[in-house]
Amino acid sequence: MAALVRVVKHPAGVPRWIAICSGLIQNTFAQPQWGRMLHGTLQKHKNGRSQLTRVCCELIQTTGTIKQSNRTLHHTKKLFTAKDSPQPSEEKVGAFTRIIEAMGFTGPLKYKKWKIKIAALRMYTCCVEKTDYEEFFNTFQMPDTLNSWFLVAQLHVWMCLVRMKQEGRAGKYMCRYIVHSMWEDVEQRGRVMGIDSVARKESMRSMAEIFYAAIFGYDEGILSDDHVLAAAIWRNLFNKNCDDPRKLEMMVEYVRKQVQHLDAMPGEDLLLSGEVTWRPLVETNAQSIVKPSSPTYNDEGL
Numbered sequence: 001m002a003a004l005v006r007v008v009k010h011p012a013g014v015p016r017w018i019a020i021c022s023g024l025i026q027n028t029f030a031q032p033q034w035g036r037m038l039h040g041t042l043q044k045h046k047n048g049r050s051q052l053t054r055v056c057c058e059l060i061q062t063t064g065t066i067k068q069s070n071r072t073l074h075h076t077k078k079l080f081t082a083k084d085s086p087q088p089s090e091e092k093v094g095a096f097t098r099i100i101e102a103m104g105f106t107g108p109l110k111y112k113k114w115k116i117k118i119a120a121l122r123m124y125t126c127c128v129e130k131t132d133y134e135e136f137f138n139t140f141q142m143p144d145t146l147n148s149w150f151l152v153a154q155l156h157v158w159m160c161l162v163r164m165k166q167e168g169r170a171g172k173y174m175c176r177y178i179v180h181s182m183w184e185d186v187e188q189r190g191r192v193m194g195i196d197s198v199a200r201k202e203s204m205r206s207m208a209e210i211f212y213a214a215i216f217g218y219d220e221g222i223l224s225d226d227h228v229l230a231a232a233i234w235r236n237l238f239n240k241n242c243d244d245p246r247k248l249e250m251m252v253e254y255v256r257k258q259v260q261h262l263d264a265m266p267g268e269d270l271l272l273s274g275e276v277t278w279r280p281l282v283e284t285n286a287q288s289i290v291k292p293s294s295p296t297y298n299d300e301g302l
Contacts, residue, residue: 110170111271119274120177123164126276127156128185135281140238140247146189147207151237154211157182158218159255160276163262170271183208210236222259226252254281 133152142148160178164171186207190200214236221229230248233255234240242248261279270276 110168113173116170116174116271117177119271120174121181122274123160123174123270123276124157124178124181124185126274126278127160127182128153130276130278131156132281139250139281140242146186146193146203149189150186150207150210151239153182154214155218155237155255156258156278158215159258159262161215162219162222162259163265163276164270166263167267167271171267174271174274218255222255226256229255250281254279257283 131152133149136142136152137144137148142151157178161175164174164178167174183204187200187204190203195203214232217232217236218229221232230252233251234242234248237251238247257279262276265276
């Protein structure tokens with residue numbers, strides 16, 4: 001590029017232009033047909049210096065485009081959330097930690113494991129106790145059953161998993177016990193409702209399939225546009241029984257604002273306390289996202 005600029009300032013004749021551009025063609029393009037085509041273009045315009053300048057400038061632009069063809073051929077629309085700041089980099093661990101984690105064990109974490117387990121149980125408790133299930137059942141005409149409760153609960157558990165996976169190895173360790181607490185609660189609720197062990201086991205297996213399929217669909221939806229998220233909600237939350245687009249729109253807005261709300265919560269506080277709050281299903285004011293207050297906990301992380 002610098003050589004071409006110097007030639008423009010001090011032209012030494014058309015043959016020098018052709019020699020420089022021919023060298024650029026040979027160094028840039030591996031395909032012989034590109035070299036022959038551009039060399040022929042230069043031969044046609046060797047009587048006009050201004051035309052040669054234009055051809056060489058176009059050649060430089062073409063070179064930059066071809067070098068970046070892998071990035072220019074595919075375009076995606078970036079979706080921003082309330083937390084547009086760069087995410088923390090993955091925690092660096094030693095070779096010994098990687099080996100024991102590959103064997104199924106957990107290496108040393110930033111906080112004590114028992115604190116993270118308590119925070120995970122508390123976060124799951126916030127999913128089931130701070131959510132107005134009756135409002136969901138009435139608004140979307142869902143039957144008041146264990147399955148309907150589970151569909152709403154798994155949506156909020158998934159949003160907590162999305163948030164905690166941003167906190168590195170400690171957050172992923174916490175996700176494991178959030179899911180563990182959920183299955184313990186589901187089994188206990190089935191036992192209290194009087195479901196026999198055989199039917200309860202079969203129901204737990206069916207719920208596990210629903211849960212992991214829902215996580216895959218919700219993950220795809222939150223990373224895509226609202227159409228994909230609405231389809232995931234229609235399949236998993238409404239079980240393909242919703243024909244009102246206004247309800248889907250309400251739930252898409254609900255999920256988006258909840259994820260933004262959780263993103264605004266400090267990760268250190270979530271790892272130590274597990275306290276989360278939820279925005280209402282229908283906002284009563286125009287301010288949809290309010291910065292949450294920091295939770296309080298003592299020196300023991302409780």
